Amino acid sequence: MLAKRLRAKWKCRRRFVAMSTFVGMALIVCSATRVAAADLTAAEAAAKKAADEEGAIWTEWNSLEMSRSATREIARSERQRTEEVLQSLIALQGALKNAEAAGSDVEAVRKELEQKSATMRSAAERLMTETDTANRATDQLYPSEDAYRDKMAARRAAECAVLEIKAQDAEKAGTADADAARKAVFESQCLAAWERQQWAAVQISTTHQLVEQAAGAADIAGRIAAVETDAQSKSRLAEFVKAQQAVKAAADQRIARKNAEIEAATAEIYPLRAAAIGGLTPLPPQEWNREKARHLLVRAGFGGTPQEVDALCAMGLYKAVDHLVEFYRRPAADAPFEVVPPIPADALEGKLRGDFIRGQVAGARAGVERGQMGQLRQWWLKRMVESPRPLQEKLTLLWHGHFATQDSVVQNSYAMYHQNQLLRENAAGNFGALLYGVVHDPAMLRYLDNNRNVKGSPNENLAREIMELFSMGVNQGYTEADIVQAARTLTGYTFDGAGSFRVVQSAHDTDEKTVFGAKGPWNGDDLVRLILAQPATARFVSTKLWEFFAYDEPSTETVDRLATVLRYHNYELEPALKNLFLSAEFYGARAVGTQIKCPIQLAVGALRDLGVKRLSNYGGLEGALREMGQDVFEPPDVKGWRYGQSWISTARLFTRYNAVADAVRGVPQPGRSGVDLVAFVQAGGPEAVSHPAGYLSKACFSPPLAEERLKDFADLERDLPAADQWSSRRDETNAKLQELLIVMLSIPDYQFN
Known part of the structure; x- marks a missing residue:
């Protein structure tokens, strides 16, 4: 059997090997008439031989691994036992000193101390012996680990050679399976690199355990030597400590080499994986x-x-x-929000006399709702500014504009909060789960009138927007009849008075429906599954991701490559996002510095660029965003916000300038207002203080302004106090730095990402 730690390290490998279902050897069908039979036969024989040799070396490796584990456990037990004896000895030495100081009878204590010292020397001998035995077991395992790794690599190389022969044959013949055959080669090469990476990780783990046992034993031996009175024993302990320090130094060097192997293998894995799947080509890491x-x-x-x-x-x-x-590996934002359901109308409310009195009661209820909605808006802005998971909030913003829902229509902050959490929790998860959640989301059902979608009288709003705006795009092969049939699948999907999802079975159409040519008694869950099966869906979602994060109107090839990754991973968004952010095209000239900032990116981005970690009040930020045209929870319509040039007009441009200037001068923070640019620039070191415009450009512009452009701000830099006077004239310096920054942020370049 494989050791437990190796199996644990290779859980991810088993998932990766599932790639073979896509382009594995079993899918490569090459006719014997097309293949050089002798070459193929020889390659297959070499692969079989390599497999046999791998199996043989495993027995040796497993035996040595079990021996190492056993000796390591014995050494650990000896460290623990020796530590206990040492503490007892130290306690007796203290007791002897106390007895001597008190003038008490010390003979009994001295006798016990002598016995404990003898026990200590015996324990120390066992500690050194068992540690040396465990160290030798590790030294004996290393060559076997290397041999096992090499045999596994040889087997993979032999299998890859078989695939290469088949791929070359298919390519020469120009057959339909040529592309799949070549991808199979890339997959095999990728798996080989991944296996090398995992072996290096296993060997690092082995070596870390050696470091732990050597350092632990050396520490105990050093402390024993400090209290040891026998010169010979003291010398032996000192030699042992020195030897363990040498073991640790050699182990540290081995770990460094293995980390370099991991880095090298990683640099191979990403491009090979993209090639095997058909995704976007990664940026070379050296760039x-x-x-x-x-x-x-x-x-x-x-x-x-x-x-x-x-x-x-x-x-x-x-x-x-x-x-x-992988933002889920970091703590979530510390931003709790206690949301409460809407207050239901009193049963007697309708019997109150007079429209005015009834209006007062209803108005009070609406006031509570408006108050909670205002708090909800500021709560989300707080998350954007403060969250240690910025991509999670950026994706939540993307999906909020994609699955656009207006609070002014829904008028239920409880439902809007839960929709926002749905988008956040699935932000980089599975798009199918996200679409499924939206189909069951009370805010969306209310916004698109699905509460009026009942058997015999279908309302097409939700079905139409799901297809046209949320998943497939307009005119993507479906018909009006498909929309009508899809609306029937969603009949009875509604919400209760508290804003929770429910299905009214009597309103649901259970008859057979035909959607995209598929017949069945479909419901809303089935509709999601049918939509995900359409090729247009992956392309539509990939286009949305690319345009939001990179640039508008990507090429068909770019979209198809990203869509391939999305389909391959069954609509898991994380692999697609990684492929996007790793791609060379994402860092190309069309992407860098070309995206007009939406108001949220403009305002929140300025705060995060300038190190503002927290605001004492988010009301001003909310108001500024509304003036600039991006009111959270209130996109303009079901199509969401239009990005790009739509954010820029003569009036809005001045509003954007003023919003940034107001933030620099007066953003409310705990204990102060305005950005502390003195501290911010000083954090950049002497070079930043000597040329603050350059430092602020590097902090706020992407890409930074060229030095020729920075000359435009030379007069403002010269007007600053001398660097050695910044502290004594802090307020004046900060005001002038703010003025410099505001002028810099007013140029057109800052309006672009």
């Missing part, structure tokens, strides 16, 4: 730099300080993308 890290942080979030950009850049391309996309 990753700070400017690209800034671009990624702005697009896959709202931006960040120069220090945050530097940290992301230092991660490297692959880890940086994983860091942002």
Whole structure:
């Protein structure tokens, strides 16, 4: 059997191997008349031989691994036992000193101390012996690990050679399976790299355990030597400590080598995986730099300080993308919101005399609703500014505009909150789950009048928008009849007075329906499944993702490649997002610095770029966004916000300038108002203080302004106090830095991401 730790390390490998169902060897059918029979036979024989050899070496490796595990456990037990004896010895030494100080009889204590010292020396000997035995077991395992890894690699290489022969044959013959055959080769090469990566991780784990046992034993031996009175024993302990330190130093070097192997294998995995699936081609990792890290942080979030950009850049391309996309690995935003259902009308309310009195009662109820909705808007803005998961909030904003719902129509903050949470919880999850959730979402059902969609009198609003706006796009092969039939699947889907989903069975049409040519007694759940099966759906969703994060009107090839990744992973969004953010095209000239900022990106991005971590009041930000045309929970219509040029007009441009200027001068923070630019610039070091315009450009612009452009702000820089006077003239310096920044942010370049 494989050791438990190896199986645990390779859980992900088993998932990855499932790729073979897509382009594996079993799918490659090549006629014997097309293949050089001798070459293929030889390659298949080599693959079988490699498999046999892998099986043989496994027995040796497994035996040595079991031996190492046993000796490691014995050494651990000896460390624990020796530690206990050492603590007892130290306690007796203290007791002897106390007795001597008190003038008490010390003979009994001395005798016990002598006995404990002998026990300590015996325990120390066992500690050193068992540690050396465990260390040797690890040293014996290393060559076997390497041999097992190499045999596994040889088997994979032999299998890849078989696939390469078949692929070349299919390509020469120009057969229909040529593309699948070539993808099978890429898949096999990708799996080989992944296996190398996982072996390096296993070997790092083995070595970390060696470090733990060597360092632990050395620590205990050093403390024993400190209290040891016998010179010979003391010398032996010192030699042991020195030897364990050498073991640890060698182990640290081995770990560094294995980490380098992981990095090298990772650089192979991503492009090979994309090639095997048919996704977008990744950016070469050597082309990753700070400017690209800034671009990624702005697009896959709202931006960040120069220090945050530097940290992301230092991660490297692959880890940086994983860091942002796998946001569930970090704590969620500390932003609780206690939402309450709407207050129901009193049964006697209708019997009150006079429209005025009844209006007063209804108005009070509506006032509570409006108050909670206002709190909900500011709660979401708080999450955008403060969340350690910026991509989660950026995706929530994307889906809010995609599955557009207006509070002014729904008039139920409880339902709007739960829709917002639905979008957030599935932000980078499965698009099918997201679509399923929307079909069952009370806010959406109310917004698109599905509460009026009943058997015998179908309302097409929800069905039409699901197809045209939410999943497939307009004119994508379905007919008006499909929309009518889809509306029948959604009959009876409604909500109760508290704003919770319910199905009224008597209003649901259970008869047979025909949607996209498929016949059955379909319901709304079936409709989602039928929509996901249409090729247009993956292309539509991929276009939406690309245009939101990269640029408008991507090529058909770009969309098809991203859609291939989405379909391959059964509409899981995380792999598609990773493929998008890793792609060379995402960092190309069409994408960088070309996207007009929506008001939220403009305002929230400015705050995050300038290190504003928290506001004491979000009402001003909410009002500014409304003036600029992006009121959260109130998109203009069911089509959502129109991005790009729609955000810019003469009137709105001045509003945008003023909003940024007001934020710089007066954004409310705990203990102060306005941005503390003195602290912000000083955090960049002496170079930033000597050239604040350059530092602010690097912090707020993507890409940064060229030095020639920065000359336009030279007069404002010269007007600043000398660097050594910034602290003594802090308020004056901060005001002048704010003025410099406001002028910089007023140029057209800042309106673009």
